[in-house]
Amino acid sequence: MFRVNHIHLKSPDPKKTAQWYVDVFGAKITGEGTGMGGATTVRMEIEGTRINVTSAPAGETLPQGTSESHYGLEHFGFDTDDIEAAMDHVQSHGA
Template sequence: MPFNVNHIHLKSSDPKKTADWFVEAFNVEIKTDNVRPVGDRFITTMTEGGLAINISSERTGETLGPADADPHYGLEHFGFDTDDMAADIARLEGLGAVLKEGPIDNGGGVTIAFVAAPGDIRIELIHRA
């Protein structure tokens, strides 16, 4: 059996706000939105490419550390392809994202950039010429 990525899980102090931002920014679709028995609001979204992005709040009695949209160890970012880097950076900034790095010529016709989405979530944009 191949090891396919099942989902990405984001923690947010306001899961609905974060999910709504991803709906507007990346055309994800909200599939479920409920409060689980462990006390967290849990929203499942799906990208057009079929990847689930789960967004939840703290569980009952759980205290989360601060988010970090800068480079760091551990799960640091995930990427979305773009057909128009400049237009998507401008569009995402209009939705509240902050350009952190780039665009950077990565060679071989690939350009990348990193933005901080609301909630200090680090996202890479990838453009292939």
């Protein structure tokens, strides 16, 4: 009945964040634009899963996120055939 349509992330620099997903996970950029309130949006896809990365609306800032437990998105997971190589790859890109 339902399927995931997309995941939506917020970032102060959507292009830089999207490029990280390209470099680390092989994401494909599918579009860029300016959305509601002048927010920058980058759309990408990884193996059929769509991910949007959006900035705050123009002239606004959002509070910095923390790694402390809180309500909201906890995580999303990826599958890999070689966890050790995958961890080395992700960590070499700053994770």
